[in-house]
Amino acid sequence: MKNNIPVAASEPPARRAAIWRRLAGLLILGAAVAACGGGSSSPSVSLNLLVRQPVDDQVYPGVSVAVGNAASGLLASAAAGWADLGKRVPLTADSPMRMASVSKSVTAVAILMLDQAGKVSLDAPVGTYVPEYTAHGHEITLRQLLSHTSGIGGHDHGDPVIHGDGPITEAQFFARLNALALYAVPGKSWDYSNENYYLLAKVVERVSGLTFADWLNRNVFQPAGMTVRSYADEGQANPAVPLGYVHRLKTDPFIQCPAPDWSGMVGGGGIIATPGDMVRFDVAVFGGKLLDAAHRAEMVRTVADLGGGLGYALGWFTYPQGIVKHDGDFTTATTSNTIFPDGTFVVQAANGADLAPDFDRLYFATQVQNLYGKTPLPLGKPNPASLLHLFGPFTTCQQMDDMLYPPPK
Numbered sequence: 001m002k003n004n005i006p007v008a009a010s011e012p013p014a015r016r017a018a019i020w021r022r023l024a025g026l027l028i029l030g031a032a033v034a035a036c037g038g039g040s041s042s043p044s045v046s047l048n049l050l051v052r053q054p055v056d057d058q059v060y061p062g063v064s065v066a067v068g069n070a071a072s073g074l075l076a077s078a079a080a081g082w083a084d085l086g087k088r089v090p091l092t093a094d095s096p097m098r099m100a101s102v103s104k105s106v107t108a109v110a111i112l113m114l115d116q117a118g119k120v121s122l123d124a125p126v127g128t129y130v131p132e133y134t135a136h137g138h139e140i141t142l143r144q145l146l147s148h149t150s151g152i153g154g155h156d157h158g159d160p161v162i163h164g165d166g167p168i169t170e171a172q173f174f175a176r177l178n179a180l181a182l183y184a185v186p187g188k189s190w191d192y193s194n195e196n197y198y199l200l201a202k203v204v205e206r207v208s209g210l211t212f213a214d215w216l217n218r219n220v221f222q223p224a225g226m227t228v229r230s231y232a233d234e235g236q237a238n239p240a241v242p243l244g245y246v247h248r249l250k251t252d253p254f255i256q257c258p259a260p261d262w263s264g265m266v267g268g269g270g271i272i273a274t275p276g277d278m279v280r281f282d283v284a285v286f287g288g289k290l291l292d293a294a295h296r297a298e299m300v301r302t303v304a305d306l307g308g309g310l311g312y313a314l315g316w317f318t319y320p321q322g323i324v325k326h327d328g329d330f331t332t333a334t335t336s337n338t339i340f341p342d343g344t345f346v347v348q349a350a351n352g353a354d355l356a357p358d359f360d361r362l363y364f365a366t367q368v369q370n371l372y373g374k375t376p377l378p379l380g381k382p383n384p385a386s387l388l389h390l391f392g393p394f395t396t397c398q399q400m401d402d403m404l405y406p407p408p409k
Contacts, residue, residue, distance in 0.1 A: 043371040047078045050367055055081035058250040059358045060334065060350035062091030062242060066275035067372045069343045070287035075372050077276040083242035083351065085254060096228050096240050096272045097349035098259065100328025102337045103271040106220060107197050108146050108315020109285055110204050112295045113219065115142075119207050122146070122298075129203045135178040140186045142203065145196040146314040147303035151182035154193025162194045163405065167263035173198060190304040190312060194268035201267030212266050224284035226277040231270050241272060242351040244332020246400060248391055249356050257332050257397035260405075269330065275347035278337055282345035300324045300339075319362070321377060327361060329353065331404065338365040344373040357386035 047065070054060050062081030068074040077093040114120045120129060126145060127137025136151070144150040153160050161176045162168060177195060184191075201212045208215050213231035221229045230238075237259075245254040262269065273281075284290045291299065302311035302318045309320040316324040322341030328334070334350040338361075346365040360382040370376040394400045 044076055044078075046371050047076055047368065048080070050364070050371075051078045052080040054350070054359050054364070057358065059354045060352040061085050061245045061254055062095075062352070063348065063350045064091060064093055064095060064097060064275050065346065065348045065364075065368060066093070066279045067344065067346050067368050068279040068283055069345060069372075069374075070283050071343070073283050074276050074279050077274070077279075081351075085243070085245065085256070089242075091242050091351065093276060094228060094274060095242050096230070096238070096274055097335065097351065098241060098244075098269075098328075098330055098333040099271040099273055099278065099335050099337075099349065100269050100330035100333050102278065102326050102328040102335045102347075103269045104197050104267070105315045105326045105337060106216065106271055106281065107200050107204075107267045108299060109290060110216065110220065111142060111146060111200050112291055112299055112314065114204065114207060116292060116295050120203060126199055126203065129206050130199060132174045132202075133177060133199065135180070136182055136186075139182075142200065143303075143314070144186050145200050148190050148192050148196055148312055149187050149304055150193065150196050151184040151186045151189065152177070152191075152193050152195045153180065153183045154191040154195065156191045157183050159194070162198065162262075162265055162268070167261050169264055170202075173264070190306065192312075194265060197267035198265060199267070213270075216271075220281070220284075220290065223289060224277075224281045226273060226280050229271070229273040229277050231272070238272060244330075245352040246332055246397070247352075247354060248388070248393060250354060250358050252393075254352060255395070255397060255400075257400070259333070260331050260401070269328065275349050278347040279345050282337065282339060282347070286339065286343070286345070323362075323377075325362065325365075331401075334361070336361040336365060338362065338369075340366075340369045340373055340377060342369075342373045342375040342377075344369045355387040355391050357384040357388075360384040 051063050051065050054063050062083055064079040066074060066077035079091050079093045081091050083089045083091040083095055115122050120142060122143040123141050125138045126140050126142055127133055130137060140150045160180055204212050204215050216231050243256050244259055245256050247254050286296060299314045300316055302313050304312040306312060311318040316326055318324050323338060325338040327336045332353060334353055336348050338346045346368045348361060348364060363382040366377050366379055391403050
């Protein structure tokens, strides 16, 4: 499936679709762009000032950012704010952060590495490697899973299998998945689905005989030189990870909330790393250590046309101006990994969520690229999205969860 697939017209539940559009970070650079300045004479000073801005503006309790390129590796990292507001523990560039759905790009790289090694074929049915998917495993290819064109319902269809509101066992996953009808013929429509990436993680496990975490550690994390990294059940308690916070408006106080328990969900999230280590991952991928040129090109070639210049490739969103990117949102974590056309990599992570239109991750990443990139990209104008029309005021984590994770219909 090489050609772009337009998104099929549908009328998903408005709440889930709107939440997805915000949480997936589907923001396009403004059409009207302004000329931007060249690199700063002291980019490290400017980076420290830049990372302080969303903290000083009360958008997030803490923010960490790193920047690099394939030629020079990690160029700089910076952090500001607090890992623990109550105890006033600073968040640093060495603080491990929940990467949430930024992990999907890592899962995609794992599958492409196996394809490169001749262990799997992108165009083979997933049932070839994961026979437990008896209902439709013979119809859906690995490529369709990677590009979210499998026909398995995801965010726009109410997340019928992995709903995001509690743990799930492998047996439960396959029981639910095998009872689920496809919402579309595979390859014909797009819906962002954590189920796709769970299946891809299971492909890695079945082919290698290792757990997904062990395979990543041996074949991705260590070769990439990542130092502060791990893979765990999404939401698993980790005392090294900064506390997570959320608020509706930046004028509201931060509420400290535990990470949701998504135990058992692999592939779609789960990586814990510093932004600096994720830049090392980008260097290893786009610098050719993990993937050859053909597989890198395949990875970022748009498969699904989402409209307005936005697309989805194999584990990455594609944007205008040659940008590829993936965001992650996990209630109390906000992340982004952006690859710029001049080869600049920018990874940012915050230990909080803000539901108001207060922060544009792509604009922030472009500001960092302007400091360190060879060819500064036009900044345009910030275009932050808002969820205020979907979320009423809340004063407890449970009230927020009830709005974010309504029972599936």
